[in-house]
Amino acid sequence: MTVVDLNQQRIDAWNSDNLPIYEPGLDEVVKACRGKNLFFSTDCEAAIRAAQCIFVSVNTPTKKTGLGKGKAADLTYWESAARNIAAWSTSDKIIVEKSTVPVRTAEAIEKVLLRNCPAPGVHFDILSNPEFLAEGTAIDDLTAPDRVLIGGKIENDRGTAACAALVDVYANWVPRERILTANLWSAELSKLTANAMLAQRISSINAISALCECTGADVSQVSFAIGKDSRIGPKFLNASVGFGGSCFQKDILNLAYICECHGLQEVADYWYSVVGMNDYQKTRFVRRVVSAMFNTIRNKKIAMLGFAFKKDTGDTRETPAIDVAAGMIEDGAKIALYDPQVPEEQVRMDMGEEAMKSITCYKNPTDALQDAHAVTIMTEWDEFKTYDWKEIYQVMHKPAFVFDGRNILDHAHLSEIGFIVYALGKPIDPFLKSAEGA
Numbered sequence: 001m002t003v004v005d006l007n008q009q010r011i012d013a014w015n016s017d018n019l020p021i022y023e024p025g026l027d028e029v030v031k032a033c034r035g036k037n038l039f040f041s042t043d044c045e046a047a048i049r050a051a052q053c054i055f056v057s058v059n060t061p062t063k064k065t066g067l068g069k070g071k072a073a074d075l076t077y078w079e080s081a082a083r084n085i086a087a088w089s090t091s092d093k094i095i096v097e098k099s100t101v102p103v104r105t106a107e108a109i110e111k112v113l114l115r116n117c118p119a120p121g122v123h124f125d126i127l128s129n130p131e132f133l134a135e136g137t138a139i140d141d142l143t144a145p146d147r148v149l150i151g152g153k154i155e156n157d158r159g160t161a162a163c164a165a166l167v168d169v170y171a172n173w174v175p176r177e178r179i180l181t182a183n184l185w186s187a188e189l190s191k192l193t194a195n196a197m198l199a200q201r202i203s204s205i206n207a208i209s210a211l212c213e214c215t216g217a218d219v220s221q222v223s224f225a226i227g228k229d230s231r232i233g234p235k236f237l238n239a240s241v242g243f244g245g246s247c248f249q250k251d252i253l254n255l256a257y258i259c260e261c262h263g264l265q266e267v268a269d270y271w272y273s274v275v276g277m278n279d280y281q282k283t284r285f286v287r288r289v290v291s292a293m294f295n296t297i298r299n300k301k302i303a304m305l306g307f308a309f310k311k312d313t314g315d316t317r318e319t320p321a322i323d324v325a326a327g328m329i330e331d332g333a334k335i336a337l338y339d340p341q342v343p344e345e346q347v348r349m350d351m352g353e354e355a356m357k358s359i360t361c362y363k364n365p366t367d368a369l370q371d372a373h374a375v376t377i378m379t380e381w382d383e384f385k386t387y388d389w390k391e392i393y394q395v396m397h398k399p400a401f402v403f404d405g406r407n408i409l410d411h412a413h414l415s416e417i418g419f420i421v422y423a424l425g426k427p428i429d430p431f432l433k434s435a436e437g438a
């Protein structure tokens with residue numbers, strides 16, 4: 001397996017002791033295989049020539065300009081990878097779509113490959129093999145996946161043979177009954193649909209969390225009760241300050257855009273509303289912080305614990321912490337940020353220079369919490385649960401507020417200590433009710 005990238009710096013990092021991404025278990029896998037059957041290189045041409053099978057795993061971000069701006073997937077990198085593959089291939093290849101792509105991308109890519117390959121008689125078989133692993137659990141998801149999905153032209157012999165070749169690769173460690181084959185378009189659409197449905201579950205429970213706060217119901221109890229229904233199941237029902245990550249929003253917008261292109265406006269609007277609910281949840285959280293703290297957070301030090309979009313990753317793409325921080329800065333807050341994995345440089349890139357005037361990044365939580373008026377929990381890092389909250393209470397201004405955007409802390413214990421606690425979808429603290437005039 002040779003991993004190629006045009007970016008020399010990134011490849012150098014993959015060949016070093018400091019891998020360019022943090023993912024539990026990844027270091028061990030890379031160190032065990034690198035130089036044996038795993039290689040990292042910038043020599044794309046040689047790798048393409050030598051390969052029988054090429055996984056294309058390039059970025060497919062949301063388009064920033066032009067037709068479909070803000071919704072459609074930008075396939076620039078995909079197309080340029082396809083052009084390189086065509087130019088350099090001298091033997092038959094299986095081309096595997098690993099990147100998340102719009103439905104029928106394989107068809108477009110096949111045209112690019114066929115019309116740009118100068119070598120005579122070279123044949124390309126295109127397969128769709130969407131990736132379902134999640135960050136933070138990627139290695140486990142890879143070694144023991146719920147399923148592997150391979151889409152190909154199973155209506156003809158060549159397509160069936162190409163699918164079988166990839167099935168054989170996975171069958172080295174995945175039980176065959178978990179390796180599903182489908183036609184190309186179904187596989188492509190399954191990826192977008194899976195992410196859209198997962199995000200929709202979170203938006204649904206987040207919508208209910210708002211109602212819980214009005215009615216005195218507890219969203220954790222509701223999640224638990226409905227999760228016991230085997231048709232619903234218990235996973236992905238944790239109310240949160242909002243879903244983030246590089247995929248959910250991008251894939252929903254892409255799915256909705258495809259629907260629009262097919263004249264299915266009602267279907268598109270249904271999926272847009274999942275993103276709308278996510279935005280509402282972030283806004284609602286900021287509103288709660290401001291109103292609880294007597295309608296002003298100007299010049300108040302607010303400790304933000306966590307910036308990554310979920311625990312066990314240093315990834316901040318689309319993290320709800322960006323919008324929450326921006327919202328609090330708009331109201332004049334001074335943010336004291338601590339995340340165990342996200343470096344200050346990354347926060348600077350995400351927030352911009354202007355916002356950084358109101359953000360200080362700390363390398364330890366103690367300094368972030370000293371003299372703070374409030375704590376906001378943005379990421380469900382396990383270490384936050386282990387802090388000595390009694391001691392933290394001593395060093396904070398009073399009343400000391402905790403806004404738990406992940407519902408991970410022991411709220412009863414915090415209230416006992418003296419904190420004013422806001423937890424998503426939980427009965428509202430009487431102090432908050434009176435502060436907000438509710």
Ligand code: UGA
Binds near residue numbers: 100131202236242
């Ligand atoms: C997601 C999917 O879960 C993967 O199956 C998919 O392969 C991946 O996108 C992708 O397309 O690349 P990922 O974004 O890494 O994986 O992380 P998730 O665990 O899905 O979490 C996404 C967001 O939802 C996080 O911000 C998380 O905190 C939030 N979340 C998750 C909740 O707010 N509540 C939940 O109950 C679960």
